[in-house]
Amino acid sequence: MSAEENKAIYLGVVEDLNRGDLKSSLAFTAPDATLNGQPLGREGDRHRAEMLAEAFPDQRYDIQEMIAEGDILVVRWRMTGTHLGELAGPTMTVPATGKRLDIWGMSMYRIEEGMATEIWERFDMMEFLSQLGIMYSPGQSEEAGPA
Secondary structure, X not given: OOHHHHXXXXXXXXXXXXXXXXXXXXXXXXXXXXXOOEEOHHHHHHHHHHHHHHHOOOOEEEEEEEEEEOOEEEEEEEEEEEOOOOEEOOOOEEOOOOOEEEEEEEEEEXXXXXXXXXXXXXXXXXXXXXXXXXXXXXXXXXXXXXX
């Protein structure tokens, strides 16, 4: 597939996510995909997507920039949502806080036959936790709350 076709596929995935259509968007993840060099697969991505959808039922992704060359697609994205459900992560579970989240991150995909086989993803976890009131930025008091 061409770089332009890969962009179009990804934009469709984002549209599906923003409509809450996780099943359709998960078809983008290859059954044996990796995330940051570790096994993920479609089932792992399903778990991740369902957890985020439960924690942030109004989640929305906006694409800030997208660059593609060959089988590589790089995306800078923004995710917004309200933390209304439990967020179960690998090291902690966070009950709903009702706080609004607005973060950005970057993802790089290797795409083969219309599916992501490699996913490299980064976002500022400290900012994420700060916005939810779980962790405070250096110099910020608990009374002041996250910025």
